[in-house]
Amino acid sequence: MTVETPAPSPATPLPGDRRSSRHKVVVIGSGFGGLWATEALRKAPVDVVMISGTSHHLFQPLLYQVATGVLSEGEVAPATREVLKKQRNATVLLGRVTEIDIAAKIVTSVSPLGTTVTPYDTLIVAAGAGQSYFGNDQFSEFAPGMKSIDDALELRGRIFGCFELAELCEDPQEQEEWLTFVVVGAGPTGVEMAGQISELAHRTLRRDFRRIDTTKAKIILLDAAPAVLGAFGDKLSAAARDQLQKIGVDVELNAKVVGVDNTGVDIVDADGNERRIPCRCKVWAAGVSASPLGKQLAEQSGGEVDRAGRVRVNEDLTLPGHPEIFVVGDMMALNNLPGVAQVAMQGGKYAAGQIVRRLRGEPPAPPFKYFDKGSMATISRFHAVASVGKIRMAGFFAWLMWLGVHVMYLVGFKNRFTTMLHWAVSFIFRGRSQRTTTRQQIVARTLMARLSAAEEALEAAEQKNSEAREPSAPVAASDAGADLRPEPVEGRSSGSAGLNSHADTTGSDSVDELAAAYGENIDQPGDAAPLKQAPES
Numbered sequence: 001m002t003v004e005t006p007a008p009s010p011a012t013p014l015p016g017d018r019r020s021s022r023h024k025v026v027v028i029g030s031g032f033g034g035l036w037a038t039e040a041l042r043k044a045p046v047d048v049v050m051i052s053g054t055s056h057h058l059f060q061p062l063l064y065q066v067a068t069g070v071l072s073e074g075e076v077a078p079a080t081r082e083v084l085k086k087q088r089n090a091t092v093l094l095g096r097v098t099e100i101d102i103a104a105k106i107v108t109s110v111s112p113l114g115t116t117v118t119p120y121d122t123l124i125v126a127a128g129a130g131q132s133y134f135g136n137d138q139f140s141e142f143a144p145g146m147k148s149i150d151d152a153l154e155l156r157g158r159i160f161g162c163f164e165l166a167e168l169c170e171d172p173q174e175q176e177e178w179l180t181f182v183v184v185g186a187g188p189t190g191v192e193m194a195g196q197i198s199e200l201a202h203r204t205l206r207r208d209f210r211r212i213d214t215t216k217a218k219i220i221l222l223d224a225a226p227a228v229l230g231a232f233g234d235k236l237s238a239a240a241r242d243q244l245q246k247i248g249v250d251v252e253l254n255a256k257v258v259g260v261d262n263t264g265v266d267i268v269d270a271d272g273n274e275r276r277i278p279c280r281c282k283v284w285a286a287g288v289s290a291s292p293l294g295k296q297l298a299e300q301s302g303g304e305v306d307r308a309g310r311v312r313v314n315e316d317l318t319l320p321g322h323p324e325i326f327v328v329g330d331m332m333a334l335n336n337l338p339g340v341a342q343v344a345m346q347g348g349k350y351a352a353g354q355i356v357r358r359l360r361g362e363p364p365a366p367p368f369k370y371f372d373k374g375s376m377a378t379i380s381r382f383h384a385v386a387s388v389g390k391i392r393m394a395g396f397f398a399w400l401m402w403l404g405v406h407v408m409y410l411v412g413f414k415n416r417f418t419t420m421l422h423w424a425v426s427f428i429f430r431g432r433s434q435r436t437t438t439r440q441q442i443v444a445r446t447l448m449a450r451l452s453a454a455e456e457a458l459e460a461a462e463q464k465n466s467e468a469r470e471p472s473a474p475v476a477a478s479d480a481g482a483d484l485r486p487e488p489v490e491g492r493s494s495g496s497a498g499l500n501s502h503a504d505t506t507g508s509d510s511v512d513e514l515a516a517a518y519g520e521n522i523d524q525p526g527d528a529a530p531l532k533q534a535p536e537s
């Protein structure tokens with residue numbers, strides 16, 4: 001297999017961009033904010049172009065169920081294009097937005113085919129947030145976050161992979177490491193994740209292995225804060241902690257993670273004592289940081305971002321000084337509103353409503369007012385906590401409520417139907433319908449990161465070489481790392497220099513081989529090394 005990176009094409013305006021004289025709304029992001037805004041514009045006399053880095057709409061609240069084999073990725077991430085197929089005024093474009101030029105009113109996005117420039121009359125920015133490691137990005141190699149389908153599938157591979165490798169392992173101490181799962185962050189995602197791993201170990205996988213007792217697995221939920229689900233208040237927080245302990249999750253609070261590597265996590269407790277937890281599987285469910293597009297908007301408009309990188313917006317969700325730009329969802333900072341789906345959906349709809357009013361010449365709507373419909377988190381099957389208005393509930397009825405709300409907000413009848421079927425399989429019986437994992441799922445992110453780093457290093461070396469070859473500064477061919485210079489490879493565009501050259505340095509001509517070569521160094525579940533310890537029988 002040959003992977004080529006095409007040379008970037010000159011910025012190409014989208015065909016048909018200027019054909020229509022209708023008001024043009026560009027929406028960045030196909031998440032809750034972007035999709036709800038686009039759908040709310042379906043009857044408006046506008047052309048909507050939705051540009052998103054992914055071709056799906058992701059229902060993030062159920063990602064942890066993809067990671068733990070309850071649901072398939074398709075059930076929580078329908079193709080956006082399919083969702084919007086009946087909305088004739090909406091066009092969906094795949095592309096990662098790299099630049100918003102608010103003076104020229106254009107958005108630049110990149111895709112494998114090159115660069116696309118899309119002009120707008122009104123812009124709705126809903127690019128959400130990514131995982132934050134609080135300045136310790138090196139943790140991410142060993143502790144994947146939970147923000148995308150890729151993350152969930154990688155985690156699925158790691159979680160199920162750890163049980164497999166524990167079964168193979170003969171050293172009891174190492175076996176214990178494979179059977180120790182650490183989840184960092186005791187917010188809803190961390191709690192749900194820990195609860196599901198515990199159910200896997202204690203219920204689903206109990207009879208599947210011969211050499212290990214999966215019920216002996218340790219599931220540890222860590223947080224630097226003093227409470228589980230702190231935002232739910234003391235009563236529900238205590239109820240959640242009790243239930244977690246009942247289902248076999250060790251909760252360690254006031255525990256700050258200061259180190260993460262392949263074989264463990266280092267923590268500092270409230271008394272300042274440092275301790276190591278040996279474990280192979282780590283999940284990072286703590287901290288978010290808004291899309292860097294927020295910083296770009298703030299810099300160009302003279303605005304501000306908060307500590308999480310969210311852009312401060314006016315009460316009508318517009319960027320200060322730019323009524324033609326709305327920022328909604330996890331990217332916006334307004335009145336301390338939380339980064340939850342309802343804020344994004346309501347914000348998206350509000351922005352669409354304002355656009356329609358403007359086009360009709362009507363006065364603007366009153367400032368955005370968030371209607372808090374409540375919060376919920378599941379702890380285990382048949383047990384959730386819910387905070388709705390003044391009502392605080394923990395237990396079965398809260399779980400039923402959680403079930404109803406999540407089915408209601410899943411996009412598409414087909415997804416709702418199959419999700420309910422899979423929930424029946426997992427919650428009433430003990431099965432998991434989605435236990436398939438592959439080595440590629442587990443190693444791809446790390447390999448891609450290493451390839452990018454190698455590409456960057458190589459580009460820097462090439463740059464150094466070409467500077468050294470400048471006539472003004474003659475350098476002998478053997479000098480200045482000339483041996484790093486890549487050989488030209490026949491039939492490939494100059495744009496692919498990085499990958500080709502990298503392949504050359506390892507003596508491989510394909511990314512597959514390259515991945516295999518790197519894979520030997522990756523000590524992760526699915527790696528070849530532990531297989532050497534397989535029992536002879």
Ligand SMILES: Cc1cc2nc3c(=O)[nH]c(=O)nc-3n(C[C@H](O)[C@H](O)[C@H](O)COP(=O)(O)OP(=O)(O)OC[C@H]3O[C@@H](n4cnc5c(N)ncnc54)[C@H](O)[C@@H]3O)c2cc1C
Pocket residue numbers: 028029030031032033034051052053054056057058059060061062063064095096097098126127128129146147188189291293328329330331339340341342344376
């Ligand atoms: C694991 C998890 C569980 C959660 N559970 C809950 C819950 O139970 N209840 C709840 O209310 N909330 C929950 N949330 C939060 C909720 O999902 C978010 O608040 C919500 O998704 C925010 O919507 P958004 O539209 O702002 O961003 P997102 O839904 O994150 O959408 C962002 C979109 O922008 C696209 N994008 C990003 N960068 C670019 C770019 N440069 N160019 C083009 N496109 C780009 C992405 O591909 C994506 O389509 C959870 C979040 C996570 C991660």
